[in-house]
Each structure stands twice: as structure tokens, then as C-alpha cells.
Amino acid sequence: MSFDFDTPVDRLPSHSVKYGLRRLKFGREDVVPLWVADMDFAAPECVREALRRRIEHPVFGYTLTPPSALAAIADWQARRHGWQVDPDWIQMLPGVVPGLDLCVQAFAGPGQGVVVQTPVYNPLFEAVQRNGRRLVINPLAWRDGAHGMDFDHLASVLTPDTRLLLLCSPHNPGGRVWRQDELAHLGALCVEHDLIVVSDEIHADLVYPGAKHLPLAALSPELAARTVTLNSAGKTFNIAGLNTAYAIVSNPDLGRRLRDAAHTLHLEGANLFGPVALEAAYRQGEDWLAALLDYLKGNAELACDHIGTHLPHIGCTMPEATFLLWLDCRALGLDDAALRQRLVDAGLGLSPGIQFGPEGSGFMRMNFALPRQELARALRALERGLAA
Numbered sequence: 001m002s003f004d005f006d007t008p009v010d011r012l013p014s015h016s017v018k019y020g021l022r023r024l025k026f027g028r029e030d031v032v033p034l035w036v037a038d039m040d041f042a043a044p045e046c047v048r049e050a051l052r053r054r055i056e057h058p059v060f061g062y063t064l065t066p067p068s069a070l071a072a073i074a075d076w077q078a079r080r081h082g083w084q085v086d087p088d089w090i091q092m093l094p095g096v097v098p099g100l101d102l103c104v105q106a107f108a109g110p111g112q113g114v115v116v117q118t119p120v121y122n123p124l125f126e127a128v129q130r131n132g133r134r135l136v137i138n139p140l141a142w143r144d145g146a147h148g149m150d151f152d153h154l155a156s157v158l159t160p161d162t163r164l165l166l167l168c169s170p171h172n173p174g175g176r177v178w179r180q181d182e183l184a185h186l187g188a189l190c191v192e193h194d195l196i197v198v199s200d201e202i203h204a205d206l207v208y209p210g211a212k213h214l215p216l217a218a219l220s221p222e223l224a225a226r227t228v229t230l231n232s233a234g235k236t237f238n239i240a241g242l243n244t245a246y247a248i249v250s251n252p253d254l255g256r257r258l259r260d261a262a263h264t265l266h267l268e269g270a271n272l273f274g275p276v277a278l279e280a281a282y283r284q285g286e287d288w289l290a291a292l293l294d295y296l297k298g299n300a301e302l303a304c305d306h307i308g309t310h311l312p313h314i315g316c317t318m319p320e321a322t323f324l325l326w327l328d329c330r331a332l333g334l335d336d337a338a339l340r341q342r343l344v345d346a347g348l349g350l351s352p353g354i355q356f357g358p359e360g361s362g363f364m365r366m367n368f369a370l371p372r373q374e375l376a377r378a379l380r381a382l383e384r385g386l387a388a
């Protein structure tokens with residue numbers, strides 16, 4: 001079956017964050033938005049058909065998550081990642097980000113330490129700050145165009161009141177897929193220091209050939225017992241606006257604490273449409289996903305080739321996962337505001353690297369999940385914006 005990622009979809013009438021907030025974010029309506037991490041592609045037809053079928057039923061009252069959606073999640077994790085999940089371990093959530101906040105509330109007391117490895121998707125450290133926990137930073141090392149974990153530094157910053165580590169796996173930004181030895185080393189430190197780990201695996205299904213995502217909780221029973229995995233079909237199938245995510249928690253004590261935190265805010269469960277879309281995607285969407293990954297890989301190659309040829313002073317590495325490029329613009333010697341403005345003036349709205357932590361200074365994150373012809377146009381604009 002063939003799938004069309006080339007034909008542009010007009011998102012303007014759809015009240016999308018990516019297009020609708022351009023003036024607020026960039027001061028102009030006309031930048032090509034390459035910031036928020038959703039894709040400019042239509043969701044798979046199987047998902048749209050399942051939603052249409054649900055809409056045919058005329059009552060939209062309070063809803064339960066169908067057991068078939070939980071079974072679809074368990075089967076997906078087994079089939080795609082070799083992880084045997086009991087549907088009873090799954091808790092539905094209104095998003096991975098609300099899940100991060102709930103985990104911070106559930107697993108660390110006020111003032112207790114929570115580790116985050118920056119640069120990272122900013123809600124990970126914001127969840128710590130806005131809940132009044134102590135942020136413990138273990139900066140990632142940037143070597144040869146890729147992030148790596150600094151285990152010695154991590155061991156040096158852990159104190160007895162550090163309770164929790166928030167992992168982004170695969171990593172955003174930078175697109176690393178953590179290898180088994182890296183996860184095992186991290187896991188050993190968490191066991192040694194008795195940390196609970198929240199593993200945000202929302203990018204787990206957007207991994208390119210050559211790398212393999214390993215769910216942290218599947219590494220060993222010891223790690224499973226201290227891991228809460230957060231995930232969603234939102235990124236993979238471009239249905240983030242349905243505000244539906246899930247936690248997988250095999251340890252009943254951690255599961256209860258997370259459920260209690262969710263209950264306090266009435267955040268348990270999912271909305272009516274999200275599980276319908278998720279189930280259709282996980283049951284029928286694999287061909288679409290294979291085609292998507294192929295297309296995204298082609299886009300990433302086009303972007304890296306273009307940047308390598310026309311902007312050799314800009315660092316650009318093929319990501320192992322995600323539809324986000326992490327561009328090293330430090331050779332331009334601009335401060336972060338000036339760098340961002342150069343791109344806005346060239347007609348592009350990217351995410352400034354500094355948004356993900358101080359280590360992101362001088363970098364820009366670029367979303368490449370758009371029709372190839374539009375990407376090619378954006379790359380010509382990038383050339384103007386980042387010329388030496």
C-alpha cells in the first residue's frame with residue numbers, strides 16, 4: 001500500500017499550536033514553523049476511520065477506556081519492542097507531560113532531588129521546578145556530534161535525598177537511542193542509589209534502521225521494579241491533539257502512588273476519542289508507520305546533505321530517532337537571541353537550543369516532518385539564515 005506524505009495539508013483552519021502561535025512566538029505570521037514536535041502529515045486513514053465510526057454513535061457521555069485499547073498497548077509493546085506488558089500495569093493519562101508532573105508529585109517529596117540530563121525536552125526539568133522539587137542536573141556530554149551520558153558526574157551529584165531520575169529515551173533533542181550498555185550503567189546507578197526512574201519513551205517508535213529502542217523496564221526485573229514508563233501514540237501517529245497517553249508500571253506500590261496522585265487532580269483515565277485512535281493505530285497502523293519512517297529518513301538525509309554541502313560550518317548529525325535535527329550553530333558566534341532572529345528574518349521558526357537547557361546554547365532544533373518539497377524550500381531559507 002502506498003501512503004501520501006508529499007501533498008501539503010492546510011493546517012491553518014485546524015487551530016494548530018504550530019501555526020496558530022507563530023506571531024506570539026516569532027513576531028510574524030509567515031515563518032515556516034519547524035518548532036513544535038508534531039508532523040504536518042495527515043494521520044493514518046485507519047485512525048480517521050475509527051474516529052468517524054465512533055462519532056456515528058450519538059452519545060458522548062463519561063467514558064471508560066475499553067479493555068481492547070489496553071490490550072492493544074500490551075500487544076504493541078510486545079511486538080515492536082519485545083516487552084511483555086500485563087494490561088493491568090497500564091494507567092491512561094491525559095498526556096506524557098501531565099504524567100511527568102504526576103510522577104514528580106508521587107515519587108519525590110517537596111525539596112527532594114530529581115535528576116534530569118540536559119539538554120532535554122524542557123517539560124522534564126520544568127515539571128521538577130513547578131512542583132517545588134530540587135532540580136539535580138547531570139549535563140549530557142556532546143562528543144563527535146552526539147550526546148552521551150556522564151556517569152561519573154551523575155554519581156557525584158546524587159545525595160541521599162535524591163529520589164527520582166527523569167530519563168528521555170530516545171532522547172529529545174539530539175535523537176540519541178540509548179544503547180543497552182548505557183541504559184545498564186544508568187540503571188545500576190539508580191539501583192545503587194535507590195532512585196525511581198521515570199522513562200519518557202514517547203519517541204520509541206520513531207527510530208531509524210541501525211538503532212533499536214530498548215524499554216528501560218524490560219532490561220531486568222530489578223529495573224522493572226523501579227521504573228515508570230510513559231508513552232503515547234501521539235508522536236508516532238500524529239494524534240497528539242487527542243491528549244491521550246499512558247504509564248506502564250509493573251510495581252504495584254509505584255502504580256498505587258501514581259494512581260493516587262492522578263486521583264487527587266481527577267486526571268486518571270483518558271478522553272473518549274484518544275483510546276479509539278490509539279487502538280486503531282496500534283492494531284492497523286504498522287504499514288503506515290513503516291512508510292512514515294522511510295519518508296522521514298529521506299527527509300533527514302536530504303537536510304543533512306544540504307547542510308553539509310551549503311552550510312559546512314553548521315554541525316548536523318543524522319538522528320537515530322525522532323523527526324528533529326539538532327543543529328550546532330556555535331561556529332557563527334551569535335548569541336541565542338541573535339541566532340533565532342537570523343532564522344526568523346529568513347522566514348523560519350525553529351526551537352532555540354537554549355530552551356532545552358544551558359548546554360543547548362548555540363544550537364537550534366529543527367522539525368523535519370513536513371512534505372519534502374516544503375522541506376527543500378525551508379532548507380534554502382536555512383541557507384540564507386545561517387550563512388557564515
Ligand SMILES: Cc1ncc(COP(=O)(O)O)c(C=O)c1O
Pocket residue numbers: 037094095096097098121168172200202203232234240244245
Ligand atoms: C520527550 C517528549 N515527551 C513528551 C512530549 C509531549 O507529550 P504529550 O503531548 O503526551 O504531553 C514530547 C513532545 O514533544 C516529547 O518530545
